[in-house]
């Protein structure tokens with residue numbers, strides 16, 4: 004199999020998450036796959052207890068990017084690849100009625116699910132926009148915090164994602180991401196398979212490469228907060244769920 008091109012990856016990702024939104028495939032990740040080890044940057048029972056089952060079922064992340072983001076009332080938050088909306092609803096609760104949360108996702112079925120979940124949660128300060136995280140439908144320097152949960156690993160153009168996150172953040176704005184990364188190599192057959200990309204595996208990059216991309220986009224204070232092994236599948240020994248923080252420097 005040849006290295007997949009951008010279109011093949013995006014098609015596989017959209018097909019997977021369209022099926023996920025309609026309940027046709029189970030999650031490869033999400034709160035049910037949370038580590039049994041004590042860890043920071045994951046969901047706690049108290050985070051989830053007030054959310055409806057539909058929101059939890061749709062969750063497909065590999066951490067909890069709101070956990071260490073220190074969200075404050077009145078802040079504007081953008082969630083890259085918001086899926087069924089779980090992190091948007093947690094962020095919406097933290098920023099309160101004077102704050103605003105924008106979830107961006109490219110899969111129409113996920114947006115439909117997220118919008119119906121917003122009605123269930125009565126999340127008046129959360130909106131969902133269709134778009135690609137490589138070209139965010141958001142104005143420059145209007146956002147306080149960018150979060151994302153197990154999505155950048157799905158993008159064939161991670162530099163574009165980080166440049167866009169930097170563009171929409173105000174100077175001093177923060178980035179908090181949970182994502183899949185590598186601490187060694189992956190079997191080539193996994194890297195070459197668009198369906199393994201869609202499972203948040205094939206597109207995972209070495210941690211150093213990922214952090215260097217953030218710095219190249221202009222971020223400072225790039226730091227790993229938490230890291231844990233994520234899968235016991237043979238071949239995935241080097242896969243990690245990693246929680247990263249960074250800031251857009253003040254001008």
Ligand SMILES: C[S@@+](CC[C@H](N)C(=O)[O-])C[C@H]1O[C@@H](n2cnc3c(N)ncnc32)[C@H](O)[C@@H]1O
Pocket residue numbers: 016017020061062063064065083084085086087088089090107108109110113134135136137151152153154157158203
């Ligand atoms: C693994 S799910 C994670 C969803 C959510 N963050 C969560 O934790 O439940 C990935 C989501 O990102 C979306 N996505 C993947 N690549 C994207 C891209 N390039 N632009 C916009 N959305 C994307 C998918 O449609 C899907 O809803």
